[in-house]
Amino acid sequence: MAKSKPKVGIFGLTGCAGDQLQILNCEDQLIPLARQMDIVDWVMASSRNDHTCRLDIAFVEGVVATERDLESLKEIRARTKTLVALGTCAVWGGLPAMHNEIPREVLQREVYHSSPLHFLDTVEALPPTHFVPFEITLPGCPIERHEFLRVAHALLAGAMPEFHMLPVCWECKAKENLCRVVYFQEVCAGAMTRGGCGARCPSHAVACAGCRGPLEEPNYDANITMFADRGISWVEIARKMSQFSAPVWIKQGLEKEVRHERRR
Amino acid sequence: MQTFRMNASFLPAFMEALKRWGTLVAPVERGAGTYVLQAIDDVSLARPDALRTILPFKKLLLKPRFAMLERRDGGRTEEVFDNDMGPIVYFGAHACDIHALEILDLIYMTDYVDPYYRRNRERLTVVGYGCMPDEYCFCESLGTETVERGFDVFLTPLGDRFLVTVCSARGDDIVRANPELFEPASRADTRDYLKRLQEREQSFSLAMDVTDLPYVLELKREDPVWDEVGKKCLCCGSCSMVCPTCACFNVVDERPELGRAVRARTWDACLYRDYATVAGGHNFRADRADRVRNRYYHKQEAFVREFGKPSCVGCGRCIENCPTGINVVEVFKYVRGEL
CATH class of the missing domain: 3.40.50.700 (NADH:ubiquinone oxidoreductase-like, 20kDa subunit)
Structure with missing residues (x-):
């Protein structure tokens, strides 16, 4: 049968x-x-x-x-x-x-x-x-x-698929792309975002927008601080970091900054 | 060890001659001031004076991802030679790279020989090239700024000529097969070489105090500095990817298409949360701070205990590539209470 x-x-x-x-x-x-x-x-x-x-x-x-x-x-x-x-x-x-x-x-x-x-x-x-x-x-x-x-x-095949949870940075480095943060001072969500896309955007010289959503434990705070330390405005950071994974990321403290910036 | 002199104008001819020993791989400019190791046919593309390539030479021995085994439905599991790169001539290795190669040999060929690594390693020809340090180089602190073995031929630029050091039978073959390129080194060459060494020694601007570092680390295991670094670290793994001695890997089974299964091996890093996840979802290093600490302890404490030297060669890649600016030299200064 x-x-x-x-x-x-x-x-x-x-x-x-x-x-x-x-x-x-x-x-x-x-x-x-x-x-x-x-x-x-x-x-x-x-x-x-x-x-x-x-x-x-x-x-x-x-x-x-x-x-x-x-x-x-x-x-x-x-x-x-x-x-x-x-x-x-x-x-x-x-x-x-x-x-x-x-x-x-x-x-x-x-x-x-x-x-x-x-x-x-x-x-x-x-x-x-x-x-x-x-x-x-x-x-x-x-x-x-x-x-x-x-x-x-x-x-x-009766098995559960296995996905190694790595950030986009893994594939980006494996392809030896120039880091969008280190070399271009851009807001890149790669370090917080689950890889698997082959770092498609950074490979075409576009910063990661985080479309695949966060890793289990994205260091959100260190990421936004890193962008700010590089002289990028909070408005710009907020705008870039409110795409795709907005509910997961933005609720963790960025809303404050956005309102703050608007008042000024 | 033998030394010769080669006229600087012979460099392209020398590189052409190297092709007889395998695929010529050299640093090539990717963007302004950034380089990658790449197979080249046109020798004028080579930039051996480049200090660092984004990924180090380890990618020539183990690809970031390669298939180990493959099985088709109804067939047997077969070994695939996805990682075999054939004979490679790695042109433009600096002293730190050659030390790192020795460390990888310790890791992959000491107790259990890694066949994937060995197959490429045995066919690797190493041609070194003298360098001048920049603000990220701290190899001098780790004693890896010069090299006496581990290469086949080493070129030290001396203006209009090179001092050529030969350190292996293969290196000797290369010189003997191209006698028209080389002449015996003179006293003037040795004098200029020593002058260059002195100049080089004086141009190091970054230093890391490694005195008793394993003991310091043993005592500072619970230091709050690790929480501080853990807060700053993105766990993006860039430092591990670009590190010439980071050697951890993962093995995954996949079914890329119906009726075909593949067992693949990929570079991994202890900074990734998944790395220490085991059956049942338990994680030995669930905290970011634990993972960061582990990376530094492995390099400067555990490796020293096992092999008698740290597994850091001071190449500065991790400093250059860390997006949040974590600097290994500063981290250890913090640990020692100097900052």
Whole structure:
């Protein structure tokens, strides 16, 4: 008897769907992968889906930004054995959570002006990991294809994927890039950010924006002090350090400085 | 050991001749004032006078990441020779680099011989090149500013000529195969060489007091200085990556594609939180301060106990590359209560 294939679901909450697209971008590996798993629920790629069956593996991308998102997430969790958070939104909140401190009414007014909108029922954007437990978290904006494949192949082999948690600096140094901080006095989030991207931005002479979210223990304080000591203004530091991982980083003390600077 | 003299204008011809012994690798300028070791065909690109390359020569012996074993479904596990670089001529090694090479040999070829390291090491030709220290160099404090062994040929620039020191059978081969480049060293060469040595001695501006350092460290294990450094350290691992003697590695199993598994080896660093994480999620050095302290203790205390000398050669790479400006010389001054 043939071994039964694991049932897999791939879901997007509120987000850009870029992580799901990255899965589709695994062109050469996609067909062999699809043969090994039974993808039963993937609205983005299939028109025939089973929304209720039990799932062995489910991938979830995006943030919880509506009540509906939260319901979907809870339903997915309830029917899934191994749940994987896909992308920085799902793991940390990412871009949608960058400005949670601004009230929704203000955002609505600024973006859509005064036209009355009935479909906007958003709440504060928070990562799915805030609401339900996940077995695996895979950050990235978007995710790296080779990391997604490592997760998928490990799970298919009945193992948990192993990720060595190293900062972006590891890959940056391995490539012998000139350090954006040491040589260019830039705000680079590399030392606080989980690597795996091959230090893509610094390799193209752009400082790391921290899109993959923080390491387990980023030395936030020493990082911002380092930038300030190099003569970079607090406003500039705050602006650069409030991208992507805003909820994780900015709450740790930077808000004060931003307000301080504005008053002056 | 033999000494010769080579006219400075023969340097390109000498480098061309070195290609017979393997891929010529030399420092090449990457950005203003920064250099990387790179295989070159055009010998005019070589900048042997460059003091430091971003990564040291250790990358020529062990790649930052390489595959060790591979297995395809239904097949046997096979050794892959991803790390084998073939014969390499490392041109432009400074005295500190050659001392560091000796330290790596102690680490990788003393008790358990590392086959990956050895395969490249045995095929490595080392051509040294005399240097003048800058503000980050403190090799003199560690006694690594000159070198008497561990290289094949060493060139000391003396203006319009080089003093050529030969220290191995392979070095002798190189000289014998190119007799037109060399002539016997004269008394004037020796005189100028000694003059240069003196000049060099006087140009060191950074010094580290290593007197009884292992004992000082033994007594200062609980010193608050380690918490201070721990607060400042980002644990980015840059110092370990660029250190010519940092040798720790990690081994990971991966399935990069369906039906294929790879066991890979990567450079690692004790500054990373994951490094001391063991089964069950326990961590021997969960605190940043513990990890920073460990790095310094390994270099200046544990290594001395095991091999009789520190595993720091004073190259200054960690000082130059630390984004928060942690300076090993100052750290030890703090430890001694001098700052």
